[in-house]
Structure formats: structure tokens, C-alpha cells
Amino acid sequence: MIVRGHERVLVQGITGRQATYWTRRMQEYGTRIVAGVNPRKAGITHCGVPVHGTAREAMEETGFDVSVLFVPPLSVEVAAIDAIDAGASKLVILTEHVPVRDVMNLVSAARAAGTEVVGPNTAGLVTPGECFVGFMPAFDPSIFRPGPIGVVSRSGSLGTLACLNVVRAGYGQSAFIGIGGDPVLGTRTHTALEALEQDERTRAVVLIGEIGGDMEEEGAEYVRRMSKPVVAFIAGRAAPPDRRMGHAGAIFQGNRGSYASKRRALEEAGALVLDTPSQIGPALGGY
Amino acid sequence: MALNIPEHAAKAKLAEAGVKVPGGQVATTPEAVLRVASRLGPVMVKAQVPMGGRGKSGGIRSPRTPDEAFSAAVDLLGSRLGGHRVAGVLVEERIPVAAELYAAVLNHPAGPARRVVLSERGGVDIEDTARTDPGLIRTLDIDPRADLPPETALGFAIEAGVGVAAPAVADVLVRMYRLQRDSDAELLEVNPLAVTGSGGVVALDCKLVVDGAAAPRRPSLAAAAAPEPLTGRERRARELGLQFVELGGDIGVLANGAGLTMTTMDVIAHLGGRPANFLEIGGDAYTKARPALELVLAHDGVRSLVVNFCGAFARTDVMVEGLTGAWLELRPSVPAFFTIDGTGSSEARRMLRRRLGLEPYPTMDGAIEAAIRAAGGGAA
Structure with missing residues (x-):
């Protein structure tokens, strides 16, 4: 549950307005953002990192440890399962209003795969002086x-x-x-x-x-x-x-x-x- | 917000899922009740309001004749039960009962699991049974991604002591499990689940509460949901997408984030004041600063206002910009006491001084104590 500065972070939904703003804040603070995901914008570079179509592709091409989800409520389950199947060690789900059924499904899948889940509807994790993941005023x-x-x-x-x-x-x-x-x-x-x-x-x-x-x-x-x-x-x-x-x-x-x-x-x-x-x-x- | 599905609509869902329910019909006039009662024979007349303890409050009647059913309808229709107006009654055939069970499927957060609950004691409040005879309540937790296997349900029903009805009960549990899952329910409860003389089972009552977050993909359930009992201002806030609850005190509260807003109320109460409302204005709600301020000040009893911003995701400079703009337009007469920290706070404090000539308090407690003094109350 504690995020460390060496961990490589993937941002799912990186191209959105809020995700872009907070990705930049995380980068400035020293969080190791390595890639993003947007199924419709694979191949572009955003916030200085490559954007992949899926978390699985991000794992194959870039590699990551933690994924932070800036994804709309009804898309969270699919995005989370993608990251879990890709082998993420931690998921930080910021989205509010995710249906409980979807949360139960993804937490159950994460548990079976050994992936830790934080959230949904969380402001994220901060390790002062090292990194933060989410939208907290760590800076x-x-x-x-x-x-x-x-x-x-x-x-x-x-x-x-x-x-x-x-x-x-x-x-x-x-x-x-x-x-x-x-x-x-x-x-x-x-x-x-x-x-x-x-x-x-x-x-x-x-x-x-x-x-x-x-x-x-x-x-x-x-x-x-x-x-x-x-x-x-x-x-x-x-x-x-x-x-x-x-x-x-x-x-x-x-x-x-x-x-x-x-x-x-x-x-x-x-x-x-x-x-x-x-x-x-x-x-x-x-x- | 959770969606409370009225009994008659919940029973229609149960019937669709293959669970037997009594024959019946919703009626909105005493004349219609009389017609249905004359056709069905002995009936029950049940007020369609989403509340617990409906029987104890007189919302469920068992008339002996169609004329008595008519009188019951005259009595119930248009009356208020548990804060809800009774717009319709369910008239349904009376089922001869050999035994009453309790059955439910709900989300169990600690698992997380889908939890099946069964008790041989139905027809009473499950909370009462939990207090007096917890041994009579059986639970079965299932992985939320899995189905409830019929053989597991049968073993569970036998263990719960439902006797010869076990096969029929197990079949109902499997159907309820799928209905709870497929309707995104927080709770699907059948109480009582009646065992008839022949060993069959019939759902005599049904409570279905659907997860509000799933409303966009469950439009028919969302349309069937009973309206929440809100005040006029609370309804207006809901339409604007603001979280607003009226509390009746004299100190208005504006804060960002659910936790901070609740805490502002708590500290007002702790320091001897009376909070007037819960109003959260975080996230994108800052664009609604003017209607938010109007809502808080619309209550005549409000004599001072606490504005408590602690920016994380929500930026305090953006919130203060919206709020001071609304303040200058509305020019309210009540005094406001600000405290501002977190994301964007230095700019936000400057803006407050420049635009309203107000100095923010260095701590939340300081702002609240000043607001309590200004409202003329409290121990502060």
C-alpha cells in the first residue's frame, strides 16, 4: 500500500484534462511515470511518455509496476482487469461512482492475481520526498x-x-x-x-x-x-x-x-x- | 444515491426471474381497489412506500371483505407514511402460509463477496433476530465473479433447517443470486418467503435496493425507483448535481469534499454551535458557486457562514474565485468566516483579501469559533 520512488507508474486514461494536469504534477514531484494508456490514441507521446492501447501492451513494450486509473466509472472494471492481467503489482483507482458490482469483480480478480488495489474514489498515495500517485498536494x-x-x-x-x-x-x-x-x-x-x-x-x-x-x-x-x-x-x-x-x-x-x-x-x-x-x-x- | 425499487416493481422482477409471487395489481383509487379485491377473493392491501416497519405503521392491511378493502384504500391513499406520500397500494391475493422464512442476497464489503442470507425465522425484522437469536441466521459468501451453484444452495438450505421446502428454497436462492447481480442491487430481500402447505415457496414481500452508480446502465430500474423524501431546496441541489442536506441549525457550511464537509459540521457541533446544512462543493462543483451560496443562504435561520476549503484534487483558488464572484453578485448580509489550505491556497487567500476584504482564519477551529460567536450562540 506504500508507493516507493523506484516503482514505475502507468497512467490509464492519461490524455484526459485532469489526468494530464496531475501526470505533470506527479512528474515534477519525481514519480517515475513511464507510460500511458488510451485505446484510441495508441502510438502518440503525451506528457513525454508513450501512450499504448492497453495495459498489456504497456507491460510488453515499456514495463510498469503501478497503474493509476483516470478512467470513467463504467470503464473502470475493464481497464482494471487489463492492468491485473498485464501483471500490475498495484492499482490506484481514483474514479468516483464506479458501480459496486464492478468493484467487487475487479477486487476479486486482483486478489486471485496477487495485485494490490487502492480505491476506488481515493485521492491516492503519497510518500513525501519520493513520489505520489493520484491527486494529492504532495508538492x-x-x-x-x-x-x-x-x-x-x-x-x-x-x-x-x-x-x-x-x-x-x-x-x-x-x-x-x-x-x-x-x-x-x-x-x-x-x-x-x-x-x-x-x-x-x-x-x-x-x-x-x-x-x-x-x-x-x-x-x-x-x-x-x-x-x-x-x-x-x-x-x-x-x-x-x-x-x-x-x-x-x-x-x-x-x-x-x-x-x-x-x-x-x-x-x-x-x-x-x-x-x-x-x-x-x-x-x-x-x- | 441508492435506488429504492417499490415492492410491486421488485416483485415483477422476481417473477421475471422465475420466483413465485402472489397475483395482484397496483391501484391508485379506492374504486380500483374494490374491483381488484372483488375479482381476487381474500386480499392484502399494501401501501407502496419504501420504508422499513411498514406493517407496524399500519401500511399493510388484511381486509375480510372487498368493502373493507375499499375502506383500507380510502385510509391509505394520499396519507403519509415514513415521510412518503402513499400514491398507490398493491392489492394481492392472500396466500395460506405454513411457515415464514427470510432470504436475502447482498454485497459484503469485507470479502468482497456476494452474501446469501437465510433464516428459518421470517416475517420479522432481521435486525431483531440478529439481536435475540443470531444462531437462526445463516450466511453463505460467494466469490462475486462466480455463480451460486444449485448443489451449494441446496446444502445451505438443508443446513439452515428449512425442512421439506429445501429444494424449492434452494431454487429461489439461485434465482435471487442472479437477479441481485444482474440488477446491480445492493440488497435483494424477500421477507417473508412463505412456505405453502404443498412445500412450495412464495415471495410475500420484496425489497430491492439498486446501486445508484449503476443507474446509467439500468435505466428501467432507475425509472421505477421511488423518489427520495427531499426538501424543496435539497431537490433543487440534486438537480444541480450538488450534495446538500438540510440540518436545521443557524451556521451555514460550505466546504470541499465529503470528509471535510462532515468534519466542519462536527466541529461546529463540538464547539457548541448548530450546523444548518451539509453542502459539498469540491471537484467540478465550484462552477456552481452561486447556486450553492444561494442554497445555503436561502434558509432564513442562517446567521453566519463557515467556508472551509482544503484543496487536494479541488483547487482552492478556483473555488474561491467562483465563490467570491457569487458573493459580489448576491451581496449577502450574513458574515462569512473563511479558512483556506492546500492546493492553490496562497493565491486563494490573496483573492479573498482583494475581492472581499476578508482575512482568512489560520485554522478551521478559529473560523468556526468566530462563526459561532457571530451567530450569537455556543460556549465559545
Whole structure:
């Protein structure tokens, strides 16, 4: 789940407006972008890299490790399966509004092939000082700089605010893992926590969750066994029941997915749960 | 947004998939109900609203005569149940029942898997059974790329203790599994699944919730979906493609991204204020700054506004440009309190000073505390 500077990155859907903008930002930051994919524009050069018709061709002709998908929702499953079949080690799926059925299919295929999936509906991954994959402001030194704090977040905007508070407190990040705002995700909270627990640069973890689903409760089970301290903030305490709050995954019904349930699970597991993101800095004191 | 398919349309899907459902018809007038009831014999009259606990709220009636069916229809049609107006009732034949089961197929995110659920205790809320007798609920997780093999379904039904009905139940589960998959459903629930005297099974009720993200490729289901119970302003926001929820407090909220918007509400509440709304204006929504601002300010009770931008994908300079432009056009009288960080923030802060003469707060908490004071409330 942590992306490293040596990894070769393929951009699927590279010729789109947003993809072009963010490919350039990734390149400026030092991400090793090696190729792009657009089935209708194979053969051209875009952002200084070759564009292939499929991920499979990109693997044969250029080679890559990670693929980042800037692809429309109903095309994501086909694009992801193409990258998985090509032998990608990681997929970062940024697209929002991918049908859940397609997500389940592609995650199942990825698992069978040994490919890691991050997202969909994620802002991506950042390893400050090395590279980033997705659309995070990695290049803003008031938000990202190298350091010992691992950050996991369902939300991109709130994850950015969390990283800002980490830097304000005088720390930096070992890695940012945006897991995404959808109900079904390739990387769930506990898997991201495992990656940070095993990462030797990480000394403490900031976990940014939100209402809906049971990922935080499942993650709390893993927090019990972690050697590293975990500081958490869960968004949606003031949200009314039965209403989706922007993210498709952010809804609670009855007690399922509620703020209270998540907070209790994390506190019982030994995590420090904060009332506002501005408490992140003081809470990291000493780590 | 998830699509709630009304019972009668969901049952039509079940019937198409080869699952037996009671004969019946939707009626929108008491006279039509009387005609259908006279033709079918003993009937049920069921309000077509997408809500749980419909029976307990009086939305399901079992009249003894066609005249009673008429009275039930007079009572139900046009009334409100669970925030929904009852525009139609389903009149269907009453089935003699030997036993009531629960059957469902749903998406299980932790797998991910397609999860089949079966309980010998049907006709009650599955959440209640989960609390009192979790042992009576059986689940079977299937790889989402695989079909449910009939022999697996049969073994599962036998294990769940459904007795002589096992072959019929297994057949229904296989059909439900395919229907859930092929209709992009989040949930397909049959409760109760009635076992009749002859060992056959009939779906007496059906809940079908379709993934809103799949609406573009499921146009007929999208057309059949029940409208969400939204306020006028929420409906207007939906038409504009904005995520807007009214909350009733006095501090308006404008932020980018679902997580940050929720957090802004949370911190307002935590510091003793009352948020008026959830309104997300990230991504491409900045082009809708003017209608967004109008929506937030249209609520009479709003006495101050928090604008919280933290740019990642969404650029704060672009959002502030849109918002300050709308502000200068609308010239609202409520005070606004800004905090701006992330992508494009230095330019965004400059623009805010230049165009509105406002100084952004260095932290979100600072902006929120000031907004609470301006609204005249809170402990701040």
C-alpha cells in the first residue's frame, strides 16, 4: 500500500484534462511515470511518455509496476482487469461512482492475481520526498514533508487537513494512504494499518475514518495488536441517520456504521480518538 | 444515491426471474381497489412506500371483505407514511402460509463477496433476530465473479433447517443470486418467503435496493425507483448535481469534499454551535458557486457562514474565485468566516483579501469559533 520512488507508474486514461494536469504534477514531484494508456490514441507521446492501447501492451513494450486509473466509472472494471492481467503489482483507482458490482469483480480478480488495489474514489498515495500517485498536494511543503507519521484516510480533503496538522505540529509523514470513500474498497482500513505497522519509517499512525460501514471497527481489532500508537479522528459525528453524506459509503442506519460504534471500538483497542483534527498535533507529542 | 425499487416493481422482477409471487395489481383509487379485491377473493392491501416497519405503521392491511378493502384504500391513499406520500397500494391475493422464512442476497464489503442470507425465522425484522437469536441466521459468501451453484444452495438450505421446502428454497436462492447481480442491487430481500402447505415457496414481500452508480446502465430500474423524501431546496441541489442536506441549525457550511464537509459540521457541533446544512462543493462543483451560496443562504435561520476549503484534487483558488464572484453578485448580509489550505491556497487567500476584504482564519477551529460567536450562540 506504500508507493516507493523506484516503482514505475502507468497512467490509464492519461490524455484526459485532469489526468494530464496531475501526470505533470506527479512528474515534477519525481514519480517515475513511464507510460500511458488510451485505446484510441495508441502510438502518440503525451506528457513525454508513450501512450499504448492497453495495459498489456504497456507491460510488453515499456514495463510498469503501478497503474493509476483516470478512467470513467463504467470503464473502470475493464481497464482494471487489463492492468491485473498485464501483471500490475498495484492499482490506484481514483474514479468516483464506479458501480459496486464492478468493484467487487475487479477486487476479486486482483486478489486471485496477487495485485494490490487502492480505491476506488481515493485521492491516492503519497510518500513525501519520493513520489505520489493520484491527486494529492504532495508538492505543498505546508502539507507534506518526510517524517515518521503514517496517515490513513478515507477522504482526500480531510486527509489533506490531517497532513497539514501533522506538519504544523513539526512532524512529517512516512506515507499517506488514501483508501477511498466507497462502500467496497480494494484496501480496507486494517490492511493500510498493517502496511504502516510493518513500515520501518513509521513511528505513529493517524487514522482518519468516517461514518458508514464497519472498516473502523474491523481496523480496531488490528489496532489492539499494533506496537505503534494510533491517533484517530472519525468524521460524521453530527450527521443525521439514513442520509448519505457525500461519499457513497458515508451513511449509517440504526447503530450500524455509527460514530459511537466506531469511537468505542477504537478507544477500547487503545487508540486516542480526537474531537477535532486540530488536536492531531498535540496528540502526536512525544512520538 | 441508492435506488429504492417499490415492492410491486421488485416483485415483477422476481417473477421475471422465475420466483413465485402472489397475483395482484397496483391501484391508485379506492374504486380500483374494490374491483381488484372483488375479482381476487381474500386480499392484502399494501401501501407502496419504501420504508422499513411498514406493517407496524399500519401500511399493510388484511381486509375480510372487498368493502373493507375499499375502506383500507380510502385510509391509505394520499396519507403519509415514513415521510412518503402513499400514491398507490398493491392489492394481492392472500396466500395460506405454513411457515415464514427470510432470504436475502447482498454485497459484503469485507470479502468482497456476494452474501446469501437465510433464516428459518421470517416475517420479522432481521435486525431483531440478529439481536435475540443470531444462531437462526445463516450466511453463505460467494466469490462475486462466480455463480451460486444449485448443489451449494441446496446444502445451505438443508443446513439452515428449512425442512421439506429445501429444494424449492434452494431454487429461489439461485434465482435471487442472479437477479441481485444482474440488477446491480445492493440488497435483494424477500421477507417473508412463505412456505405453502404443498412445500412450495412464495415471495410475500420484496425489497430491492439498486446501486445508484449503476443507474446509467439500468435505466428501467432507475425509472421505477421511488423518489427520495427531499426538501424543496435539497431537490433543487440534486438537480444541480450538488450534495446538500438540510440540518436545521443557524451556521451555514460550505466546504470541499465529503470528509471535510462532515468534519466542519462536527466541529461546529463540538464547539457548541448548530450546523444548518451539509453542502459539498469540491471537484467540478465550484462552477456552481452561486447556486450553492444561494442554497445555503436561502434558509432564513442562517446567521453566519463557515467556508472551509482544503484543496487536494479541488483547487482552492478556483473555488474561491467562483465563490467570491457569487458573493459580489448576491451581496449577502450574513458574515462569512473563511479558512483556506492546500492546493492553490496562497493565491486563494490573496483573492479573498482583494475581492472581499476578508482575512482568512489560520485554522478551521478559529473560523468556526468566530462563526459561532457571530451567530450569537455556543460556549465559545
